[in-house]
Amino acid sequence: MTHKLLLIDGMALLFRHFYATSVHKNFMRNTNGTPTNGTQGFVRHVYSAIRDVEPTHVAVCWDMGKATFRNDMFDGYKQNRPAPPEELIPQFDHVQHISESLGFLNIGVENYEADDVIGTLTHAYAESPDHEVYVITGDRDLLQCVSDNVFVWLIKKGFTEYSKYDRARFESEYQLEPPQLIDVKAFMGDTADGYPGVKGIGEKTAIKLIQQYGSVEKVIANMSQLTPGQQKKIVQDMHNLRLSKQLAAIELNVPLSIDTLFEEMAHHVELNHVLAVLDQHELFVSKRFVQNL
Numbered sequence: 001m002t003h004k005l006l007l008i009d010g011m012a013l014l015f016r017h018f019y020a021t022s023v024h025k026n027f028m029r030n031t032n033g034t035p036t037n038g039t040q041g042f043v044r045h046v047y048s049a050i051r052d053v054e055p056t057h058v059a060v061c062w063d064m065g066k067a068t069f070r071n072d073m074f075d076g077y078k079q080n081r082p083a084p085p086e087e088l089i090p091q092f093d094h095v096q097h098i099s100e101s102l103g104f105l106n107i108g109v110e111n112y113e114a115d116d117v118i119g120t121l122t123h124a125y126a127e128s129p130d131h132e133v134y135v136i137t138g139d140r141d142l143l144q145c146v147s148d149n150v151f152v153w154l155i156k157k158g159f160t161e162y163s164k165y166d167r168a169r170f171e172s173e174y175q176l177e178p179p180q181l182i183d184v185k186a187f188m189g190d191t192a193d194g195y196p197g198v199k200g201i202g203e204k205t206a207i208k209l210i211q212q213y214g215s216v217e218k219v220i221a222n223m224s225q226l227t228p229g230q231q232k233k234i235v236q237d238m239h240n241l242r243l244s245k246q247l248a249a250i251e252l253n254v255p256l257s258i259d260t261l262f263e264e265m266a267h268h269v270e271l272n273h274v275l276a277v278l279d280q281h282e283l284f285v286s287k288r289f290v291q292n293l
Contacts, residue, residue: 001130002130002131002132003056003057003125003128003130003131003132004053004054004055004056004057004131004132004134005055005056005057005058005059005121005125005131005132005133005134005265006049006050006053006055006057006058006059006134006136006267007059007061007118007121007122007133007134007135007136008046008049008058008059008060008061008135008136008137009061009114009115009118009135009136009137009138009139009142010042010060010061010062010095010096010099010106010114011062011063011114012114012136012137012138012139012155013041013042013045013046013136013155014038014039014041014042014088014091014092014095015038015088015138016041016045016138016155017037017038017040017041017042017044017045018037018038018041018085018087018088018091020041021037021038021041022037022085022087022088027087028040028285030281030282031282034090034091034094035087035088035090035091036091036094036281036282036283037087037091038088038091038095039091039094039095039098039281039283039286040283040285040286041159042095042098042099043098043102043278043283043286043289043290044159044285044286044289044290045136045159046058046060046099046102046104047289047290047293048159048160048293049134049136049153050267050269051293052160053134055134055267056266056267057262057265057266057267058104058105058265058267059104059105059106059107059121059261059265060096060099060104060105060106060107061107061108061114061117061118061121062096062106062107062108062114062117063108063113063114064108064109064110064111064112065110066078067111068111068112068113068116069111069112069251070113070247073243073246073247074194074195074243074247076194076195077193077194077195077247078192078193078194079194080191080194081192081194094281098277098281098283101277101281102273102274102277103267103268103270103273103274104267105261105264105265107121107256107261109254109255109256112251112254115137115139115141115142115250116250116251116252116254117254117256118135118137118142118145118250119142119144119145119250119251119252119254120251120252120253120254120256121133121256121258121261122135122145122147122150123145123252124256124258125258125262126147126148126149126150129149131149132149132151133149133150133151134151134153135150135151135152135153136153136155136162137152137153137154137155138154138155139154140154141181141185141190141248141250142250143165143170143178143181144178144179144181144182144249144250145178145250146165146166146167146170146178147167147178148167151164151165151166152164152165153165174207175207175211176207176210176211180210180214180215181248182245182248182249183206183210183214183215183216183245184203184206184207184210185197185206185244185245185248186206186216186241186242186244186245186248187201187205187206187209187210187216187219187241187244188201188202188203188206189240189244190244190247190248193247195240195243195244195247195248196237196240196244197237197240197241197244198233198234198237198240198241198244199233199236199237199240200229200233201230201233201234205230209226209230216241216242216245219234220234220238220241223235271290274290275287275290275291278290
């Protein structure tokens with residue numbers, strides 16, 4: 001029997017649907033005045049993904065606070081991000097409570113990002129040929145985890161449109177192996193995450209360098225073959241290059257009880273329970289959506 005695991009980046013769904021509706025100030029408050037627009041979108045998206053994947057196991061992965069081990073490595077990591085809007089703040093706890101009430105396993109580990117949790121789970125479970133792992137996220141960094149039985153679906157818009165990556169698509173698009181995305185990001189940096197890479201080397205040049213030499217270390221070993229301009233840029237930013245590679249790599253060894261979690265992730269649909277939870281929390285838009293699935 002093939003086990004189909006669905007791993008969901010909870011914050012990616014919450015943020016996506018909060019901002020999709022808040023642009024029109026449509027916060028869908030409950031009777032206590034708490035906004036529910038992000039939570040409503042999260043619920044709808046999760047059940048839409050379940051319909052598409054038909055998983056045997058489901059987990060929702062979460063960031064656990066702003067600081068992680070990467071902040072210890074680099075003070076500027078993700079420090080340029082604006083504070084969340086006040087209408088979003090109460091939904092952080094609310095959405096996780098709803099997720100748990102609906103029977104989904106929430107997983108988050110202090111000092112690590114949701115990406116690290118997802119990466120660790122995909123790395124562990126994908127070792128078995130009887131497992132297929134589907135990742136729903138908005139973060140292209142997780143493409144480094146694509147393999148023969150790990151599929152990354154990047155959120156595009158709405159609840160059903162994704163940019164779907166398997167190994168064949170990644171290799172065709174990048175002419176690289178998925179883990180080499182780490183080396184590409186080391187050169188180009190990441191403005192959203194706030195780490196620098198090598199100033200003056202963008203994505204196209206980074207990809208070409210890794211296509212030709214294979215890794216950051218092999219580029220450095222063959223510096224004499226590069227253009228004078230490339231040599232100068234790399235020498236000037238050598239520290240940032242090595243640091244950025246460390247920051248770009250998703251951690252694959254987050255301390256998790258892999259076997260226990262697998263049992264806890266087992267998914268069973270109990271529609272009446274789901275509808276009762278949505279009623280209790282006044283998630284009526286979500287309830288209508290789930291009823292029509």
